[in-house]
Amino acid sequence: MEGKISKSDVEKIHPLTDKITKQGKKTDFYFEMHDFHGYDLKGLWAELKVDASHLSDYGKIA
Numbered sequence: 001m002e003g004k005i006s007k008s009d010v011e012k013i014h015p016l017t018d019k020i021t022k023q024g025k026k027t028d029f030y031f032e033m034h035d036f037h038g039y040d041l042k043g044l045w046a047e048l049k050v051d052a053s054h055l056s057d058y059g060k061i062a
Contacts, residue, residue, distance in 0.1 A: 001031055001034070002035050003035065004040045005039045005043040006043040007043050007045075007046040017050070017054055017057065025059075027057055
């Protein structure tokens with residue numbers, strides 16, 4: 001990740017999470033951050049909605 005996370009960034013990841021959970025698996029994440037500045041407002045809101053709907057579907061996050 002670099003810069004700020006936008007709504008379009010979140011929208012790219014959400015279908016991948018859905019695909020994994022439909023297979024009955026947990027979604028694991030690994031992030032490398034360089035010059036990371038958090039979220040823009042729409043990105044944060046999109047991320048919160050996705051996290052709320054998939055909270056129990058997440059595995060390891062590093």
